[in-house]
Amino acid sequence: MHTDNTSEAAGQARELPVVVQRLWGDAAPRRRGPKPALSVAQIVDAAMALADAEGLAAVSMARVAEAVGYTPMALYRHVSGKDELLILMSDAMATDLPDVPMEAGWRAGLEVWTRAQIDLALSRPWMLELPLSAAPPGPNRVRWMDQAFGVLREVDLPADEKLAIVGLLAQHVLGEARVHVETHRAAVQKVRREAGLPDSTPEAELDPAAVEAADPYADFEAVLGRYAGPTEYPNLFASFAAWPGTAVDAPADDDISFGITIVLDGIEAYLRRRGAIGEAAPCDATP
CATH class of the missing domain: 1.10.10.60 (Homeodomain-like)
Structure with missing residues (x-):
């Protein structure tokens, strides 16, 4: 049987960039002498x-x-310089991510996997400024990707489609985290400005209730409900005219969970359409 080893041979022959070698601990051997x-x-x-x-x-x-x-x-x-340092930082950040429970099932596992990254970005907002799209995969980020594949191990999809699902969730992480980080920064800055405080004032010295109230989206629904009239915005008006103005029946405990739920609902529908997972049991099913 003929096996095409061209790609493998090319990969072995190609000299990887030094930063990639350093990420994987494959740098040139150290010269003799005391440890630096x-x-x-x-x-x-x-x-x-x-x-x-x-x-x-x-x-x-x-x-x-x-x-x-x-x-x-x-x-x-x-x-070699700051660019390489940022790449090393982007991989090192992944060491702060927790282990994902493999026994939880694909959906619960991916929910934990996704939420953990959003929480990390919110605790370290500078993560969003790192050149993540350009950074080569290092051992810590690949370990985290491996955990996503671990929870998907029972899903009957080829590797490239599993990778696409992981990539979709990673994009959601970046978008969701960026909205929260940027709106929070704007709220903090607004509170400082209105209080006549310098930009260097630590957030810990600000009133948390004032920061929450200063969120640019805090009154978003109220603005739409008041100003989206039936002539200029008939579809918004029709929706908000019937809206009670509360979110007590929201399908998730917070907007981050809500977003993850919607994305996973879409992934689940795709998996069922592909026959990668079993059909859901009817809601009124009896043992």
């Missing part, structure tokens, strides 16, 4: 701590060097 006091892990940890405290814009080779107690030149012996 500074490591890539220390540099990345310092950069992430700096981003946590002051945002990604504060991360520079000079600032990171100061944080680890070395000169910038010493950093360049381990990291």
